[in-house]
Amino acid sequence: MASKKNQHPTLTGAEIIWATLVGEGTTTVFGYPGGAILPAYDALRKFPIHHVLVRHEQGASHMADGYARASGKVGVAIATSGPGATNLVTGIATAMLDSIPIVCITGQVSSKVLGTDAFQEIDITGITLPITKHNFLVTRAEDIAPTIREAFQIAQTGRPGPVLVDITKDAQQATAPFDFAAAAPAPHRPHPMLRAESASIKEAIALIAAAKKPVILAGHGIIVSGARDQVIAFAESRNIPVASTLLGLGAFPTDHPLALGMMGMHGESWVNEAIQESDLLLAFGMRFDDRVTGNLAQYAPHAKKIHIEIDPAEISKNVHADVALIGDLAQILDTLLPLLPKKSDASWIKQINALKGDASVRDIINLPDNGHLYAAHVIHDIWCEARDAGRLEQTVIVTDVGQHQMWEAQYYRHDYLRTLITSGGLGTMGFALPAAIGAKFACPEKDVWVIAGDGGFQMTASELATIQQEKIAINIAVINNGFLGMVRQWQEIFYEKNYQCTPILSPDFVLLAAAHGIAGATVRERKAVIPTVTQARTSGKPFLINFQVEKEDGVYPMIAPGAALHEMTRRPTKNPLMETPEDV
Numbered sequence: 001m002a003s004k005k006n007q008h009p010t011l012t013g014a015e016i017i018w019a020t021l022v023g024e025g026t027t028t029v030f031g032y033p034g035g036a037i038l039p040a041y042d043a044l045r046k047f048p049i050h051h052v053l054v055r056h057e058q059g060a061s062h063m064a065d066g067y068a069r070a071s072g073k074v075g076v077a078i079a080t081s082g083p084g085a086t087n088l089v090t091g092i093a094t095a096m097l098d099s100i101p102i103v104c105i106t107g108q109v110s111s112k113v114l115g116t117d118a119f120q121e122i123d124i125t126g127i128t129l130p131i132t133k134h135n136f137l138v139t140r141a142e143d144i145a146p147t148i149r150e151a152f153q154i155a156q157t158g159r160p161g162p163v164l165v166d167i168t169k170d171a172q173q174a175t176a177p178f179d180f181a182a183a184a185p186a187p188h189r190p191h192p193m194l195r196a197e198s199a200s201i202k203e204a205i206a207l208i209a210a211a212k213k214p215v216i217l218a219g220h221g222i223i224v225s226g227a228r229d230q231v232i233a234f235a236e237s238r239n240i241p242v243a244s245t246l247l248g249l250g251a252f253p254t255d256h257p258l259a260l261g262m263m264g265m266h267g268e269s270w271v272n273e274a275i276q277e278s279d280l281l282l283a284f285g286m287r288f289d290d291r292v293t294g295n296l297a298q299y300a301p302h303a304k305k306i307h308i309e310i311d312p313a314e315i316s317k318n319v320h321a322d323v324a325l326i327g328d329l330a331q332i333l334d335t336l337l338p339l340l341p342k343k344s345d346a347s348w349i350k351q352i353n354a355l356k357g358d359a360s361v362r363d364i365i366n367l368p369d370n371g372h373l374y375a376a377h378v379i380h381d382i383w384c385e386a387r388d389a390g391r392l393e394q395t396v397i398v399t400d401v402g403q404h405q406m407w408e409a410q411y412y413r414h415d416y417l418r419t420l421i422t423s424g425g426l427g428t429m430g431f432a433l434p435a436a437i438g439a440k441f442a443c444p445e446k447d448v449w450v451i452a453g454d455g456g457f458q459m460t461a462s463e464l465a466t467i468q469q470e471k472i473a474i475n476i477a478v479i480n481n482g483f484l485g486m487v488r489q490w491q492e493i494f495y496e497k498n499y500q501c502t503p504i505l506s507p508d509f510v511l512l513a514a515a516h517g518i519a520g521a522t523v524r525e526r527k528a529v530i531p532t533v534t535q536a537r538t539s540g541k542p543f544l545i546n547f548q549v550e551k552e553d554g555v556y557p558m559i560a561p562g563a564a565l566h567e568m569t570r571r572p573t574k575n576p577l578m579e580t581p582e583d584v
């Protein structure tokens with residue numbers, strides 16, 4: 001008995017939190033202290049974990065998210081009870097909507113006063129119920145290790161997602177024996193529906209063999225599943241073109257002859273037209289978001305749909321699946337691949353290429369330097385600079401939300417997994433700067449760029465101080481158009497240019513960076529873009545570039561709300577910023 005006790009030391013609940021995190025492989029956490037989590041902070045010094053002090057707990061949940069997206073591992077955020085916990089909420093919801101594995105640990109008031117409106121008591125498990133994959137309230141020290149271990153398992157198995165563990169102060173102060181191995185959860189039991197029925201496999205193969213105009217819809221699930229090689233082999237074996245969702249960018253090489261580009265509201269015109277003409281859609285780990293489908297009643301009317309998806313709840317949620325294969329994408333593609341009859345006919349690809357029509361004429365990227373600094377050109381040049389430096393695989397772009405986010409998706413070519421980190425489902429402004437800090441901790445050897453708008457950057461700019469304190473080299477490109485640009489564009493098109501509350505005044509971003517000991521420069525001309533980007537990348541220190549760009553530029557193509565996928569508004573041909581009668 002005695003020797004057994006020695007093997008499993010008695011620790012405080014606070015120590016058990018860290019010991020369990022160490023056992024799960026956590027090396028970095030993002031957090032902010034306060035009363036209800038103080039016992040845990042007191043014990044931190046005994047454990048080999050680096051704590052990044054954020055400036056707002058929203059930053060902690062976004063950093064954990066950026067860490068997870070960049071590495072594929074679980075990101076961890078820590079906060080106190082009450083306002084600390086509620087500040088995490090936007091980051092948790094962001095992770096939930098994009099299926100990102102994070103574990104958030106919050107302190108809670110002591111169990112004896114639970115439910116009394118004690119100081120800084122808030123029902124955070126109640127608040128986060130709809131925005132977590134699962135959450136727990138822990139009131140006993142002996143439950144801490146098993147609960148945190150289960151949280152890690154839930155966060156990363158099946159469809160990943162955020163898990164919150166709320167731990168009372170008395171549970172942190174009490175003691176219990178710590179046995180990491182004994183705290184392991186029961187092995188993950190896949191959902192009973194997780195199987196690709198052999199009948200469904202046969203149906204899928206028959207549909208694929210019969211299809212003349214198939215399109216693969218490449219989603220985020222490819223990255224989660226690690227199914228890139230299988231998707232490439234699948235596309236090549238039958239010459240099937242591949243369209244990507246925003247979150248699927250990087251899953252399929254852009255220079256591959258079968259790569260079409262991004263689909264959806266701001267996707268390429270020929271990609272959306274190909275989907276509308278298709279007779280078979282193969283949805284690989286994507287969930288038919290409304291930004292992807294446009295008007296559902298008119299979506300891909302001639303196409304049968306095969307949906308390969310790990311979450312049964314996604315099947316036929318938005319778009320009816322003729323064949324559903326439920327399970328891990330890589331595993332299902334491994335089953336399908338040997339059964340696929342080969343086909344090399346390129347006539348469908350030729351038809352899609354013909355759909356491109358005058359797309360390149362309308363493409364702002366082909367405009368010569370006319371003295372205007374367009375955001376699309378800036379982003380394209382950031383890509384060119386990384387390419388010419390041979391750093392594309394080693395460059396992670398973290399975008400905020402708005403026009404710059406869409407131009408990034410259109411003009412930065414992502415050929416490698418986990419090189420684009422962006423908030424797709426919740427579309428959270430303020431995401432980029434903290435998520436980039438998380439990504440840099442996950443991949444310190446990579447070049448990490450923030451691409452943010454002047455609006456969103458101001459939402460979490462306080463995290464510049466975190467960069468300063470942590471001495472991490474992150475590059476920041478603020479695409480400064482003086483507007484909440486994406487909203488301004490909607491006001492331009494749908495609200496008769498009534499620019500209510502969208503012109504936005506900003507501080508001098510270069511001076512703001514300087515106040516944090518961060519170097520910076522303002523760029524107003526195209527010729528200065530690449531040299532300044534090189535200066536930032538090679539400085540080995542954080543660097544902010546304020547790109548003063550065209551104020552009233554628009555993102556094209558665009559599908560208006562309620563319109564079908566093929567009913568796109570295209571970039572005007574004569575004047576890139578203003579429609580002329582010839583364009584309508």
Ligand SMILES: Cc1cc2nc3c(=O)[nH]c(=O)nc-3n(C[C@H](O)[C@H](O)[C@H](O)COP(=O)(O)OP(=O)(O)OC[C@H]3O[C@@H](n4cnc5c(N)ncnc54)[C@H](O)[C@@H]3O)c2cc1C
Nearest residue numbers: 219220221225245246264265266285287310329424425427
């Ligand atoms: C301003 C703005 C504009 C936007 N415009 C566009 C646009 O034009 N085009 C566009 O595409 N998006 C656009 N988006 C993003 C859009 O809202 C969605 O976030 C995006 O389309 C979701 O992509 P997804 O379905 O691939 O990824 P997710 O939403 O992450 O879904 C991934 C799916 O894969 C499944 N999955 C996970 N793991 C596995 C596995 N191992 N095996 C099988 N399946 C798995 C999940 O269960 C989930 O259903 C825009 C967002 C914003 C903010």
Ligand SMILES: Cc1ncc(C[n+]2csc(CCOP(=O)(O)OP(=O)(O)O)c2C)c(N)n1
Nearest residue numbers: 402403404427429453454455456484485486
């Ligand atoms: C937290 C939050 N509030 C509001 C919005 C709505 N919204 C979407 S894009 C956008 C404008 C973004 O402006 P900016 O950051 O300057 O980027 P730009 O569109 O100009 O590139 C707004 C207000 C949002 N997505 N997130």
Ligand SMILES: [Mg+2]
Nearest residue numbers: 453454483485
């Ligand atoms: Mg802006």
